[in-house]
Amino acid sequence: MSLSMSTVAMQSFLQTLNALSKILDKAKAHCAAKKIDEAVLLQTRLTPDMFAFVRQVQLACDFAKNTIGRLTGEPPKFPDDEKSLDDLKARIARTIDYVKGFKDADIDATAEKDVTFPIGPQNTMTLEGAQYVIAFALPNFYFHATTAYDILRQVGVEIGKRDFLGRT
Amino acid sequence: MSLSMSTVAMQSFLQTLNALSKILDKAKAHCAAKKIDEAVLLQTRLTPDMFAFVRQVQLACDFAKNTIGRLTGEPPKFPDDEKSLDDLKARIARTIDYVKGFKDADIDATAEKDVTFPIGPQNTMTLEGAQYVIAFALPNFYFHATTAYDILRQVGVEIGKRDFLGRT
Numbered sequence: 001m002s003l004s005m006s007t008v009a010m011q012s013f014l015q016t017l018n019a020l021s022k023i024l025d026k027a028k029a030h031c032a033a034k035k036i037d038e039a040v041l042l043q044t045r046l047t048p049d050m051f052a053f054v055r056q057v058q059l060a061c062d063f064a065k066n067t068i069g070r071l072t073g074e075p076p077k078f079p080d081d082e083k084s085l086d087d088l089k090a091r092i093a094r095t096i097d098y099v100k101g102f103k104d105a106d107i108d109a110t111a112e113k114d115v116t117f118p119i120g121p122q123n124t125m126t127l128e129g130a131q132y133v134i135a136f137a138l139p140n141f142y143f144h145a146t147t148a149y150d151i152l153r154q155v156g157v158e159i160g161k162r163d164f165l166g167r168t
Numbered sequence: 169m170s171l172s173m174s175t176v177a178m179q180s181f182l183q184t185l186n187a188l189s190k191i192l193d194k195a196k197a198h199c200a201a202k203k204i205d206e207a208v209l210l211q212t213r214l215t216p217d218m219f220a221f222v223r224q225v226q227l228a229c230d231f232a233k234n235t236i237g238r239l240t241g242e243p244p245k246f247p248d249d250e251k252s253l254d255d256l257k258a259r260i261a262r263t264i265d266y267v268k269g270f271k272d273a274d275i276d277a278t279a280e281k282d283v284t285f286p287i288g289p290q291n292t293m294t295l296e297g298a299q300y301v302i303a304f305a306l307p308n309f310y311f312h313a314t315t316a317y318d319i320l321r322q323v324g325v326e327i328g329k330r331d332f333l334g335r336t
Binding site for chain 1: 170171172173175176179180183184214215217218276279287298301302303304306307308310311314315317318321322324329332333335
């Protein structure tokens with residue numbers, strides 16, 4: 001018995017992106033209650049040499065979009081121009097729509113397809129679709145989604161792991 | 169085409185646990201260079217109402233051990249008594265050995281098996297093996313592994329995402 005590529009990739013991305021969108025609602029309420037400028041929150045980092053919150057959310061979206069896009073062809077480019085939590089929610093929604101635009105069969109057919117993808121600014125790597133998802137896409141996707149969550153915890157947004165798992 | 173349960177679960181856990189063990193080597197060197205008491209590092213948190221570093225590593229290990237254990241039977245209990253980074257490396261090694269102790273076929277047979285697992289202190293949930301891994305085990309596992317990494321970044325350990333991905 002086995003898992004389909006669409007279950008592993010699409011379901012993982014959709015569950016956590018939907019959870020992240022609801023987490024941003026709680027971040028919005030927190031900013032309103034505490035009079036925090038959303039533009040400041042978007043630039044908040046765990047430490048100066050890590051990406052800001054806005055970039056963590058953009059990257060979580062991009063690992064979902066680019067994974068599905070590269071498995072099936074060429075991913076679209078989304079501009080990195082979000083200025084507010086609503087903008088970030090719109091990017092998540094656009095990413096979810098993009099992922100949902102594929103049929104399960106489109107993704108299921110890619111387990112053994114060679115996928116070439118950039119790693120860092122200058123290099124590329126080629127892996128079979130299944131390995132691309134397991135060894136690269138999911139760890140990166142969860143890394144940025146978790147770090148976005150961790151930044152919100154550190155600034156006091158009232159969320160717990162149930163929110164991250166989408167079980168609220 | 170599809171992925172085997174063993175690829176999705178065992179490979180994901182082993183890649184990131186091996187990466188985490190090497191990250192702890194860099195944390196050890198950082199503590200020695202900066203004269204940081206490892207016992208203090210183990211109790212460091214992103215914010216007071218999140219788990220300390222030691223617990224994040226224990227939980228990453230436990231989501232790997234308990235997932236493989238529940239898919240196949242009953243997981244062993246590991247005591248939560250680590251006092252140093254070497255103790256945590258030993259726990260990771262013990263977890264890796266436990267996961268490696270199963271044959272791929274043992275795990276591959278569990279995609280449709282009902283798995284009942286605790287959520288929170290009082291409740292349980294039952295999911296088919298494949299859903300248990302995708303919807304619950306992997307998000308939890310990566311959540312704690314990433315948060316452990318994020319704590320180390322915040323205290324200044326010189327690591328990057330390549331370390332998290334095990335590509336160093």
